Amino acid sequence: QTVTLRIHQFLPAQAPVPRNFIAPWAKKVEEESKGQIKVELYPSMQLGGTPPQLFDQARDGIADIVWTLPGYTAGRFPRTEAFDLPFIAGNAEQSSQAAWEYYEKHLKDEFKDVKIIAVHTHGPGLLHVKGNGVQKLEDMKGLKLRGPTRVVNQLISALGATPVGMPVPAMPDALSKGVIDGTVVPWEVTTPLRVAELVQTHTQFSGNRSLYVTFFIFAMNKAKYDSLSPELKKVIDNNSGAATSKWVGQVMDQGDAPGLKFAQDRKNNIVTLDAKETQRWKEAAKPVIAAWVADMKGKGIDGEALIKDVEALMIKYAGAVK
Amino acid sequence: MSKVEIISIVSTGMMVLIALRVPLGASMFIAGAVGYAWIVGQGALLNYLKGLFWARFSVYDLSVIPLFLLMGQFASVAGFSRSLFRAANAWIGWVKGGVAHAAIIACACFGAISGSSVATAATMSQVVLPEMKRLNYSDRLATGTLAAGGTLGILLPPSFILIIYSFLAEQSIIKLFAAAVVPAVLAMILYMASISIYLWLWPEHAPEKTVRASRKEIVEATLEAWPIAAIFLIMFTGIYSGWFTATEGAAVGASSTLLLAILRRKITFKSALSAFLPAAQASAMIYTMLLGAAMMNTALAVSQVPADLSAWANSLPYHPLVIVGGFLILFVFLSCVLDELAMMLLLLPVVLPTIIGLDLFGLTAEYKAIWFGILMLVVVSVGLIAPPVGLTVYVVANIAKNVPIGEIYRGIMPFLLSDIVRVLLLLFFPILTLYLVRFVG
Amino acid sequence: MAEEQRTVARGRLHEALHKLAVWFAYAGGAIVAAIGIMSAISIIGRTLWAKPITGDFELVEIGIAVAGSLFLAYCQITAGNIVVDIFTIRASDRAKAAMDCFGALLMAGMFILVGWRCAVGMTEIRHSGETSMLMGFPIWIGYVCVLPGIALAAVTALAQGLGLIGVSERVSHE
Numbered sequence: 001q002t003v004t005l006r007i008h009q010f011l012p013a014q015a016p017v018p019r020n021f022i023a024p025w026a027k028k029v030e031e032e033s034k035g036q037i038k039v040e041l042y043p044s045m046q047l048g049g050t051p052p053q054l055f056d057q058a059r060d061g062i063a064d065i066v067w068t069l070p071g072y073t074a075g076r077f078p079r080t081e082a083f084d085l086p087f088i089a090g091n092a093e094q095s096s097q098a099a100w101e102y103y104e105k106h107l108k109d110e111f112k113d114v115k116i117i118a119v120h121t122h123g124p125g126l127l128h129v130k131g132n133g134v135q136k137l138e139d140m141k142g143l144k145l146r147g148p149t150r151v152v153n154q155l156i157s158a159l160g161a162t163p164v165g166m167p168v169p170a171m172p173d174a175l176s177k178g179v180i181d182g183t184v185v186p187w188e189v190t191t192p193l194r195v196a197e198l199v200q201t202h203t204q205f206s207g208n209r210s211l212y213v214t215f216f217i218f219a220m221n222k223a224k225y226d227s228l229s230p231e232l233k234k235v236i237d238n239n240s241g242a243a244t245s246k247w248v249g250q251v252m253d254q255g256d257a258p259g260l261k262f263a264q265d266r267k268n269n270i271v272t273l274d275a276k277e278t279q280r281w282k283e284a285a286k287p288v289i290a291a292w293v294a295d296m297k298g299k300g301i302d303g304e305a306l307i308k309d310v311e312a313l314m315i316k317y318a319g320a321v322k
Numbered sequence: 323m324s325k326v327e328i329i330s331i332v333s334t335g336m337m338v339l340i341a342l343r344v345p346l347g348a349s350m351f352i353a354g355a356v357g358y359a360w361i362v363g364q365g366a367l368l369n370y371l372k373g374l375f376w377a378r379f380s381v382y383d384l385s386v387i388p389l390f391l392l393m394g395q396f397a398s399v400a401g402f403s404r405s406l407f408r409a410a411n412a413w414i415g416w417v418k419g420g421v422a423h424a425a426i427i428a429c430a431c432f433g434a435i436s437g438s439s440v441a442t443a444a445t446m447s448q449v450v451l452p453e454m455k456r457l458n459y460s461d462r463l464a465t466g467t468l469a470a471g472g473t474l475g476i477l478l479p480p481s482f483i484l485i486i487y488s489f490l491a492e493q494s495i496i497k498l499f500a501a502a503v504v505p506a507v508l509a510m511i512l513y514m515a516s517i518s519i520y521l522w523l524w525p526e527h528a529p530e531k532t533v534r535a536s537r538k539e540i541v542e543a544t545l546e547a548w549p550i551a552a553i554f555l556i557m558f559t560g561i562y563s564g565w566f567t568a569t570e571g572a573a574v575g576a577s578s579t580l581l582l583a584i585l586r587r588k589i590t591f592k593s594a595l596s597a598f599l600p601a602a603q604a605s606a607m608i609y610t611m612l613l614g615a616a617m618m619n620t621a622l623a624v625s626q627v628p629a630d631l632s633a634w635a636n637s638l639p640y641h642p643l644v645i646v647g648g649f650l651i652l653f654v655f656l657s658c659v660l661d662e663l664a665m666m667l668l669l670l671p672v673v674l675p676t677i678i679g680l681d682l683f684g685l686t687a688e689y690k691a692i693w694f695g696i697l698m699l700v701v702v703s704v705g706l707i708a709p710p711v712g713l714t715v716y717v718v719a720n721i722a723k724n725v726p727i728g729e730i731y732r733g734i735m736p737f738l739l740s741d742i743v744r745v746l747l748l749l750f751f752p753i754l755t756l757y758l759v760r761f762v763g
Numbered sequence: 764m765a766e767e768q769r770t771v772a773r774g775r776l777h778e779a780l781h782k783l784a785v786w787f788a789y790a791g792g793a794i795v796a797a798i799g800i801m802s803a804i805s806i807i808g809r810t811l812w813a814k815p816i817t818g819d820f821e822l823v824e825i826g827i828a829v830a831g832s833l834f835l836a837y838c839q840i841t842a843g844n845i846v847v848d849i850f851t852i853r854a855s856d857r858a859k860a861a862m863d864c865f866g867a868l869l870m871a872g873m874f875i876l877v878g879w880r881c882a883v884g885m886t887e888i889r890h891s892g893e894t895s896m897l898m899g900f901p902i903w904i905g906y907v908c909v910l911p912g913i914a915l916a917a918v919t920a921l922a923q924g925l926g927l928i929g930v931s932e933r934v935s936h937e
């Protein structure tokens with residue numbers, strides 16, 4: 001009697017995480033189960049619905065496992081947003097390890113409807129803007145930028161630009177048509193969307209903390225997990241947790257490299273703001289953190305304590321703030 | 323029971339429902355729901371349905387459909403089709419068969435602001451048929467010209483078939499619109515050539531001589547028609563090269579068409595309201611079909627049949643073009659019995675992965691998807707005039723009540739022949755389709 | 764006499780549902796027109812002052828879903844849905860009428876199923892507190908707004924399926 005697991009997610013099969021994490025993970029599980037588990041991969045939303053509906057699909061058993069961003073459903077998983085805050089996380093490997101520990105301490109309740117296999121973040125998010133782009137904080141004024149999540153959109157506002165909300169697939173068109181002047185994404189996303197062909201300047205920050213990252217989950221339907229034999233449960237457990245989260249983080253960091261190289265090959269302008277200028281951005285971003293803490297307070301959540309914990313975890317995995 | 327068997331059973335059930343006059347959206351929905359519940363389970367089906375309506379109706383890229391429909395309706399209500407025809411006729415109506423040529427040009431112009439062939443054929447027939455009758459054109463040539471000209475409505479952007487294809491195939495609508503331009507212009511030229519050859523062989527179908535329009539008439543007619551052309555130009559320059567998304571282009575087009583109609587006092591509050599109704603009907607028809615197709619596609623996906631078929635087709639020992647040609651012929655045959663939109667919704671989930679998997683002229687996946695989308699559009703447009711069920715033929719027959727349908731099909735023949743030439747050209751020379759795509763996006 | 768009364772009642776029900784469907788369609792059309800104007804304003808704002816309307820894309824998505832739902836009943840009562848009739852050309856009028864009732868019942872089944880599940884989805888999304896990204900608009904309100912349209916379409920299709928009103932009484936668009 002074999003068990004079939006359907007893994008559903010929104011990116012094409014060739015994207016870094018589906019290719020270098022989800023597919024090998026599936027293969028590993030199949031092998032360790034000695035053929036008792038069969039995994040079916042459904043990339044590009046093949047099982048229907050929209051990316052924001054992915055979490056509910058795992059909860060409801062429409063898919064057995066999903067890979068998604070809690071940030072797609074704004075307001076629904078407030079505690080995960082601590083990782084979306086500006087200049088709090090770092091590269092994906094370090095942040096993903098911190099994210100797992102943070103999950104164990106704070107997020108069990110928010111994700112109680114599913115079995116979490118791994119949590120992780122993407123690599124450092126940065127600015128990709130047309131023309132001369134952003135060389136200093138003042139250049140943000142008047143720019144129309146697409147942001148991925150609620151918190152990042154607030155950050156864009158706080159830094160003086162205008163956030164424009166749109167689905168990811170619409171972004172390349174919007175960039176080439178001037179509907180937006182730029183976008184904030186990690187390097188990894190720039191390759192499939194050909195962002196480096198559409199903008200001329202990429203702006204990153206010095207130090208070991210990044211402008212923003214986004215929180216991801218790799219989650220399984222609870223009833224499906226409970227229905228497994230103890231032996232198969234062990235296979236899933238052996239492929240869950242801190243090590244698995246670190247693995248996805250590594251895949252994310254590796255996914256950044258081709259994006260950076262492509263931009264370099266095109267002779268795009270890659271600006272790294274120095275420590276002094278980066279510090280100005282951190283100051284400018286503070287109201288976003290304060291607003292988030294106030295927002296959490298309204299929901300009965302101690303946001304400041306959560307931030308302290310994330311900061312401590314980041315020091316543990318990435319070292320002191322530089 | 324295996325997944326393949328389940329899918330075969332529910333697909334057969336769907337065909338039975340369709341044959342029993344059950345609306346296509348409901349047929350696909352019921353069959354898909356049964357198949358999904360059978361493969362995955364009833365509970366999963368009920369959960370899936372919780373988000374289905376919102377997932378299919380709140381789609382930014384599909385909002386262009388009601389907007390373009392509304393724009394076409396405003397243009398019809400305000401009588402812009404008449405202005406377009408008058409201008410085209412003033413310029414070339416005097417040559418042999420000139421009114422037929424003018425009708426094709428006016429159909430193309432109207433098609434450039436309307437997304438639908440039915441609307442184009444209906445609107446232009448009302449304007450042009452009486453004029454052709456008055457000038458002693460044969461019924462055969464007159465109705466054939468309009469049924470064929472109507473297909474330019476979906477060939478030229480905006481085009482509902484292309485909008486829905488872009489959504490299903492996840493391709494840029496702007497690139498697809500750009501890709502459609504050369505094939506559509508080619509269609510227009512070949513249609514006009516067909517008229518000329520036809521009248522050279524059978525001159526008695528058109529009057530020998532007509533009066534040349536005076537310079538004043540030409541100037542007046544052109545002045546009346548140019549703002550409509552201007553709207554079209556603003557909309558598509560904006561979409562292709564400058565400032566807005568397809569949805570925003572449609573929004574600008576619809577607003578400015580309404581504004582022009584108001585300025586010319588061609589529209590009242592009441593007639594503007596009445597323009598909502600056909601737009602509402604057609605949007606709901608399309609959205610319902612998309613809802614049903616979503617259910618059926620999800621059932622197909624969990625059956626993994628499309629992936630298996632794609633692998634099988636790739637293992638066939640034929641030249642890739644033979645497989646593409648085979649699909650196109652299948653489409654032509656199916657268009658005899660199925661609605662064009664339904665055909666696309668039903669077959670695309672199975673056909674597209676196969677096409678993307680083939681090695682075609684070394685094209686990238688994106689270009690293969692765009693090229694095949696246009697080929698499919700062209701085949702669909704041929705299906706609109708091909709017997710036994712040509713949708714635009716019915717539309718024209720509905721207006722030319724005294725002309726037997728067989729006579730219209732006879733009139734269609736020269737145009738159908740030119741369509742075959744066009745399909746072959748586009749099949750063997752992808753550059754015709756893809757040339758303009760490089761300049762956008 | 765009874766027959767006559769039934770015909771009158773049929774006509775009245777049809778007229779009432781038709782009128783309601785037309786009003787729904789007008790409302791949906793007004794939303795589409797509003798979306799058009801809003802997009803045009805947003806383009807002007809973004810071109811001239813780099814200030815688009817915040818959340819314009821979200822507004823389009825929510826508005827278009829509501830408008831689409833409001834169109835359903837009008838399409839249903841005017842027999843706007845596509846059917847394939849080539850296989851039944853030779854069938855008797857009675858047989859065709861019976862098939863059309865059957866088709867309307869299946870349409871009603873689809874609308875009822877989808878509407879019911881959408882309502883359930885609405886309560887869950889309300890509970891989970893999901894909002895749109897930029898405006899913070901609660902998504903469950905969008906779900907609520909599509910329910911009347913689906914409900915009217917379901918009622919219309921059911922009335923057609925049960926033979927309370929005619930199925931294929933087409934209304935011209937003059």
Ligand code: NA
Binds near residue numbers: 434438477479
């Ligand atoms: Na068109």
Ligand code: NA
Binds near residue numbers: 706708710711713
């Ligand atoms: Na046909």
